[in-house]
Amino acid sequence: MVNQQYDPNLLPDMLPIYYTRHFPQKVFCRWLACGCSPHPLSNREMSFTLADDVYLRYLSINNQKELQDLLQKKCPHKLDIGAVYNTKPSVGRYDAVVLARELVFDIDLTDYDEVRTCCQEANVCEKCWLFMVIACEIIDKALKEDFGFQCILWVFSGRRGIHCWVSDYEARVLDSPGRGAVADYLCLITGGENQSKKVHFGSENLHTSIKRALTVIDNYFLQLLEEQEFFSTPEGLSGLLKLIPDETLKSQVGKKLDKLPQSSLERWTSFISIYEAYCRENGNAMRKLKYLIEEIKTQYCYPRLDVNVTTGFNHLLKSPFSIHPKTGKVSIVFKSSNIKNFKLDDVPTIYTLLDDMSPNSSLHQNNMKEAIKNFQEVVFLCEKTGAMRRRNNANTSIEF
Ligand SMILES: [Zn+2]
Known part of the structure; x- marks a missing residue:
């Protein structure tokens, strides 16, 4: 039933339509921009994985128009987001310095193989998804209550895990040891x-x-x-x-x-x-x-975190709303408060979004809308807290 029309050979035809009609380009650019602030959007690295696993790094865009053009021209099968550099990453790739990066967490069910019994390796079902529910609730609460972070974006990885992006300014400018300290604090399972x-x-x-x-x-x-x-x-x-x-x-x-x-x-x-x-x-x-x-x-x-992803300043992570090349699923944004209602089969796929006749079409269309709304909410919050921070900084400098 699930993925009945799934055929990766169709991706090259479907992706340009998906990127134009369904990918939330405008919010996406705003999200990247507030994650770059005070640096320009063009200093942010994006990377594309093309058909046949050709990998393009150090891409960047100045605006939504350039994003649309780049997506149409390259038709990436996977979209990753990297760090913010002191210059356009394509120009200065040999001496570019990383200035900022969301604090990110990658939680994957393959790291639960020693405890889960229903599935192993790449497989995942509703039963083991419960581990992700627990992980999300625990990490989300710790980030908010112990660290005071607010701009937290939760994204389905497309297959068997979840990603968390923290966009608060203090999180974005944390250095590697600082990130390591946060990761250590959140790791209770050792050895x-x-x-x-x-x-x-x-x-x-x-x-x-x-x-x-x-x-x-x-x-x-x-x-x-x-x-x-x-x-x-x-x-x-x-x-x-x-x-x-x-x-x-x-x-x-x-x-x-x-x-x-x-x-x-x-x-x-x-x-x-x-x-x-x-x-x-x-x-x-x-x-x-x-x-x-x-x-x-x-x-x-307790959550198993991929600590290297969190600690690495320069680790690329799959973009929200990227398509998983193997499952066709969209990396949707969800609310941590709603993760217990997250159903793997209800995640929109590129196939159901583009095919109105598919049995899940209307459910998946709705869930896509919901995911974009969730994304917008976090972006608005990031913009608001960014503006407040700039205002406070301006007031402080006047006083001095
Ligand atoms: Zn399972």
Whole structure:
């Protein structure tokens, strides 16, 4: 049913129509411009991936007319956005200096392969999409409440993940170490493949940010547990046991859970009661195990960020409203407050947008309109906060 007309060979014919009729060129240019401010739009790097994977970097535009011409002339199969330079990137590519860049986050379901059981690698379904819902809600709240950022754009990556662009001035001018610090702050899962327990909260009071993340996780944990059946297989169960640092408790849990039916929910509930009883009886074990339940929930549910994308000043990231060359899906902009209603099958594709006869056409057209409206809202907010910042700066300089 989904993508029934999907045929990548049609892309060269469809893309010019999509870019002219459906791609929100005007808002897009305004978004890029306020992300460049105070530098000109033409200092922003765009890159195109053409048919046959030809890759063009250091492109830039002065205005919407140039964007339209460039899109028609090159017909990019993929559109990426880079940094803002001190000069037009095409002119000074050898000595151009990066001046600004949105603070970006890339969250991809392939980084969840060690916890998701429904799909692996490039595959994705509504069940594992729940990991993205949790990730979006946690990161969005942290960016707003812990960092005070407002201009936050959330974009579907086109296949199996989400991107976040923070356009506040303070975020755009952060240097690489600053970006690294934000990424580190948001990363609670540490250690590579060979390390079983990747979350350690110690025994002091939990940081507000962690408590808030746990509140989000708790809204979805039982649903995720039942849908993913984290602990129903022998491997799943042994994965849980590996996270228990106390050998006596581990063996008690292992013996009991092995005898239970395979339901993850039942095993989890039983695990919690064994844990609680154990802590009551062993006061000194308590210190090491204080946040064990929270640590396990976090390890299974907390966002996995691609830290290199966030830290790199110059990392190119797929543009909003770009078409995913493999799925034909549009990288739509969504509201973080509405991510729980996000349905992968409802994402417009270039095929449904261009074919009025397709069964999903009207739904997808509406969702495209909604996505553009969401985009506009963020752009208006960026423009407004940018104007306020300039006014404040002007007032400050008058006072001096
Ligand atoms: Zn899945």
